[in-house]
Amino acid sequence: MKLPYLILDVFTRTPLKGNALAVVPKADGLMDNEMQAIAREFNLSETVFICKPQNERNSAALRIFTPYQELPFAGHPTVGAAVTLGLSSRASAIRMEEKVGLVTALFERLDRRSGEARFTLPRLPQRIVDLPDRLGLAQALGIEVEDIGCDVYRPAVFSAGVTFHLVPVRDASVLGRIKINHTAWENVFHHEHHSAYVFTLTPEEKDYDIAARMFGMDVGEDPGTGSAAAALIGMLAEQALGTGQSDYVLRQGHEMGRPCRITLQLRKDDDVLVHGAIGGEAVVAGEGVLDLAD
Template sequence: MKLNYLLLDVFTREPLKGNPLAVVLKADGLLDGEMQAIAREFNLSETVFIQKPHAERNTASLRIFTPTVELPFAGHPTVGSAVVLGLQNKLSAVRLEEQIGLITALFEKSDKRSGEARFALPRLPSQVVPLNDKLIMAQALGIEVEDIGCGSYKPGVYSAGVEFHLVPVRDANVLRRIERNMAIWPVAFPHGRHSVYVFTETPNEPDNDLAARMFAPGLGMGEDPGTGSAAAALIGLLSEHVPLGTGQADFVLRQGTEMGRPCRITIQLRKDNDVLVHGGIGGHAVIVGEGVLDLGD
C-alpha cells in the first residue's frame, strides 16, 4: 500500500515556522489502528487523513490523530486541509466532515502552494467548570500565585469540542518563563486530557492582541506551537468579557514564539443581545514538502 502525503506549516505564511502538519491524501480504507500508527510515525502534534465525504455535496471527510489519540476536532488540521483541498480543487469554500460535525471553511489562494482558510466553529465554546486553586496551578507552571490573572479574566475549563484549562497570566514575561512541574500537573489540571492553554493580553505588541502557550501531555505532546481548538475554547472566555451587547470582535493571537515556531491565529466572535452566536478561527498555511508512505503489500 502506498499513500501520498503533504507536509504543511500552518498558522504562518513562511516555511519552517508555524505548526507542522502531515496530510495523508486518499486515506480511504485505512483502519483506525493504521491511522494511529501513521500519526505516531510522523510524530507531529497532529496528522490528518483525508477521505471521501459521506455526503456527496461535501468536499471531504477528515480523521485527525495526535501521536496517541484521535481528536473529534482540531484547528490547524482543519486550516491545513482546507488549504490543500482549496488549492487542489480550485475551491473558494470547502465543506469538511469531522467527528464534531460539518465545517465550512472559506479559502483564499496566496500562490500555488499556500493560502488562507477561515472557518466558523461547529460547536460554540462554553465553560465546563471554573478553576479556583491558583496556588497549585502556579506551582505546576513554575510561576508565582500573583502571576495568575489578567485584567478581569479568571481561570476555567472551556471546550469547543476539546477541553482546555484556560489560565490567564499577568503579561508576556510570565508566559515566557513558565517551567512545568509534571509531578503535580494532573492534580493541578485534572480535567479531560490535562491540556492547558496559558494566555495573556499583549497591549505593547502592535501585531497581535493576545499571546498563548499550550501544553498537552495527555495528547502525546509536550508544547504545541499553534492550537486552533484551544483558541476556539478561548473564544468562550473572551466573549464573557468583550464589552459588546450586539456586534463583532476580532483578535490576533500569537503562539509558538517561545518554541521558535511562531504562529498567528485569527479569532472572531459575534454576540447578539450579549449572547455568543458565532466563533471563528483562521490562519495561513504553506505546503513545504510531499512524499509517499510505502506500507508494503
C-alpha cells in the same frame, strides 16, 4: 500500498515555522489502527487523513489523530486540510465532515503552495467549571501566585469540542518564565487531556492582541493550537460587548521558535455568543510517499 502525503506548516506562510502538520490526502480504505500507526510514525502533534465525504455536497471527511489518540476536532488540521483541498481545486468554500460536525472554511489562494482559511466553529465554546486553585496552578506552571489572572480574566475550563484549562497570566514575560512541574500537573489540570492554554493580553504589541502557550495533549508544548483558541473564544465572549463582532490576532509558538499567527472572531447578539471563527495561513513545506508494502 503506497500513499502520498504532504507536510504543511500551519498558522504561517513561512516554511519551517508555524505548526507542522502531516496530511494524507487519499486515506480511504485505511483502518483506524493504520491511521493511528501512521500518525505515530509521523510523530507530529497531529496528522489529518482526508477521505471521501458521506454527503457528496461536501468536500471531504477528515480524521484527525495525534500520535496517541483520535480527536473529534482540531484547529490546525482543519486549516491545513482546507488549504490542501483549496490548492487542489478552484473552490473558495471547503465543507469538511469532522467527528465534531460539519466545518465550513472560506479559502483564499495566496500562491501555488500556500493559502489562507477561516472556518466557523462547528460547536460554540462553553464554560465547564472555574479553576479557583491559584496556588496549584502557579506551582504546576512554575510561576508565582501573583502572576495568575489578566485584566478581568480568571482561570476556567472551556471546550469547543476539545477541553482546555484556560489560564490567564499577568503579561507576556510570565509566559516566558513557565517551567512545568510534572509532579503537580495532572492533579491540577485534571480534566480531559490534562491540557493548559496559558494566555495574556498584549496591548503593547502592535501586531497581536493576545499571546499564548499550550502544554499537554501528549505533545509537551504545541506551537499553534486552534482548538484551544476556539475554547478561548468562549472566555473572551463573556467580556465582549452585548451585541456586535470582535476580532483578535493571537500569537503562539514564539518561545519555541515556531511562531504562529491565529485569527479569532466572535459575534454576540443580545449578549449571547452566536458565532465563532478561527483562521490562519498554511504553506506546503514538503511531500512524499508512504510505502506500506509488507
